[in-house]
Structures are given as structure tokens and as C-alpha cells.
Amino acid sequence: MFDDFFTRALVAGIGLAITVGPLGCFVIWRRMAYFGDTMAHSALLGVALSLLFNLNLMLSVFIVAAVVSLLLLLLQKRGALSTDALLGILSHSALSIGLVMVAFMTWVRIDLVGFLFGDILAVSEADIDLVWGGGILVLFAIVYLWRPLLASTVNPELAEAEGLQPERARLYFMLLMALVIAIAMKIVGILLITSLLIIPAATARRFATSPEIMAVLASVIGALAVTGGLFGSLHFDTPSGPSIVVAAMGLFVLSLLPFGRKGEIETAIHSTHGGHH
Template identity: 45%
Template sequence: MSLLPDFMLLALLGGIGLAIISAPLGVFMVWQRQSYFGATLAHSALLGISIGLYLHLDLTLSVIVVSMIVAAGIFGLGQYKQLSSDTLLGILAHSSLAFGLILISLQDNIQVDLMGYLFGDILSINTVDLTLILFTSLLILVFYIKHWQSLLNVTLNPELAQVEGVNVKQVQLLFVLLLAFMIALSMKIVGVLLVTSLLIIPAAAARKLSNSPEQMLVISIFIGIFSIVAGLITSYYIDVPTGPAIVMAATVVFLLLQLKPQSTR
């Protein structure tokens, strides 16, 4: 007997697909200490929703476009050193959130479930969403086949990577654009307020068990998949919101792994 009913099959497939595409991006977010960058992009997703509503555009497309523009803007502004990166990210995160809320307040009779976008609704996944997840996974696969070693070198030492002939700015820009695309895509599943958690927590948990970047990536995928399945089961049987249940499942795994004694090797 299945633990989940048939109507949750698309949600399960979409969630597993999201866990798989989150892991390659999440591990580098953890290594590069970019969690606040992810949070800023998540806030910009709400701006994308408000602009889509205001201009009567497809909301998924609007969020993707706005998130990628904001990501490119963050990358461009980050090349100037007048402001520290955390200050710049804080300004952009809160200003985009404020502007998005202002745009929403100017509109009457909004026919959209904003709570669904804030906290996610994985049960609303359809075949179009699955196609987008598959497309994103192919983009990430191509990117990592081509740039895995370069991205590792940039993460460890950008100056040395530049000397070795790596186009550091190009690799970093492609990475942040992929990250923005993935965050915009996953907003429908776990919501604007929880999407960064799905990127960071499995990767942070996998770090405790890993001895190499490749190992951390694989373990992060399995932790993400387990979190999706456990969150769906918890949501179905206990009747709690699915997005938060997924994040809490990942958090429990992370906390349990912190009890594991550190290897002395």
C-alpha cells in the first residue's frame, strides 16, 4: 500500500526534481557563504509577483525574469567595493520587498493566492512545472559538466583561478543566474519565504558526512529527496502546510547530524 495517494504523485515527482536541482547550487552557496544572496533573490521573487499582477503577466515568467535581472544587478554592483556585500544585499532585499508590497497594495481585487506564493503549494504542481524542472536540471547539468573544476577553483581562490586562465566573472555570473532561475522556479513548491532553506539546509547537513565536493553533492541530493518525501508524508497524515513540513524535515536531519561526533582522521 502506498504511503501517499495518487493525487500527490505530481507533487512527489516535482519535489524530487527540485531536490536534485537544488543540491548542485546549494553546496556552492554553502561553500561560498552566499546564503544571504539566496535570501535576497527570494525577496525579489515577491517583487516579480507584484509586477506580474500589475502588468497582467504570467506570474511564473514574471518571477523568473525579475529574479534574473536582480541577480545580474547584484553581480554587477558587487564588482564595486564602495559597499560591503552584506550591506548591498540587505539594501536590495528589503527595497525589493518593500516595492513589491507597495505595488500589491495599489491593486484592487487581486485574484491570486499570495499565501501560496509566500509559503508554497507543492500540490498545485502540473506537467508544465515538471517540464520547467526538467529543463532547469538540463541547464545545471550542462553548466557543471563544463564549469565544475572552474567553479571549484573560483570558490577556493578567485585570484589564483584568474591566474590559471579561468574567466572568473563569467563563471560567477552564470552561477548566480542559474541560482536565480532555480529560486524563481521553486517558489511555487516551497514558497518565497522558505526556498532558501531548501537550498542551504541539505547542503549544510551533507557537509558533516562528506570528505570531498562530489561526495557532498551526492549526499545533499539524498537528504533533499528524503526531506521532500518526509515533508509530503507529514503534511498528508498530520494536515500541516507542505512547504514548512519539507523544510522542517530537512532541519531535523541537519540537527541529528550535528550529534554525530567529528572524525579525528
């Protein structure tokens, strides 16, 4: 019915959407959208290092994103600058260093557009195994860390008092984000990863009555966006990655229409987690 490449793209994209849904919810609850961007931008530095030292691309991106996360945690502890200022510095520095390094490597042919916007139609069966294998791992980790992550999102002091180690939960969350970005880069690209993290979760928030339902809904909405975006891209001959984001945006706009009752997620997740991360 469809070409093999389209079926592979669909399977990989849906796997990715299911994985990033719950993570996206935590990004929204913790007000860490800018953090997601910073991690994604650091991916290009990972690409440059992998080309320079002939390393595995995914491993290289994961290591750089993890190092950027740890740098952020260390700089936050020093408290000299606000978190959003630190994120701005790290994000643009990592992206720019990556671009400068790539420019110096004249012996390497690099498809920058491919890395920035991904190429979901070029995924191989090995990529699908990676997406689903890595995705299952990430989802198991989220289920295992759900209570400490949620508690530290709602009230870090209370989570600390209950012995749930919110700092450690936060570190694990950042490492999971680094892993997802490493997996997602080839499929949706550096610039579109954050959209897939945030837009489905923001759409799910409108209908969810509990944090768990919001996490599941975010995955479902992400999968719908991937499906709609890919079919749209096939029909209108538009680039696949941006088409998926446009489909996600369309679903978000639909969710704003005044029908049904708004979910009670706000009562379940109080925005007491102070400050802008």
C-alpha cells in the same frame, strides 16, 4: 495507493531537491546564504510585475532575480558598501516594492500566502515537466561549469591566472540561482527556497570527503527531506512546504550527532575565499 496530487507533489519535490543540492553547496562554500535570500525575496517583485503586465510568471520572476544579481555585481564593483549591506538593501527593497505594488493592484485577487510558502500539493503535470526539464538543464550547466566555479570558490586569483574567468563563472552561477528560484517558487514558496538550498547542503558537509560527493549527498538529503516532509504533512495534516523544511532541519540535527568520522570536505574546500558575500 496515494492520491494523484500527492504523487505529483512527490515527483516535483524530489526533482527540485536534486536540482538545488549542488547549487546549495556553492552557496555554502561561497558564504552566500544571504544572497539566496535576496534572490528569493526579489521573486515577489517578479510576481507583482507579471500580474501588472500580464507576463509569464516564471519568466518574470527569473528576469527580476537576474536583474537583482546584476545590480549586486555592479554595486560590488563600486565598493562603496559591504556586500551584506548591499544584500540587505536589495532584499528588503525588492520584497517591499513587490508588496506595495500588489496592494495597489486592487483588481487582482492574489494568494500571498501561496507565493510566500508555496503549494506543492497543487502542482500540475505541466509543473513537473518544468521542474524536471529546468532541473536537468541546471544540472548540465553545473557539470559544465564545475571546474571554473570550484576554482573561483577556492581561490579566485589562482582561477584568474589559470584562465578560468572566475567573474564569468560567478555571473553564470547567479543566473542559475535565478532560474532555480523561478522554478521553485510555485512549489516551496519564496520564503522556503533558501532553506531547501542551504539545509541539505549543510547536512551533506558533515559526511562528504570531496566537493563532488557533497554535491551528490546534498541532492539525496534534499530528496529525503521532501519525502519525509510530505509524508509528515499527510499524516499530521500540517502545511507541506514548512513540513519539508522541518524534515530537512531534523536531518541536519541528526547529522550533528557524534557518530562516525567527520567528512574531510574542509580540506578540499579551504575557506580562503575571503570576506562575507
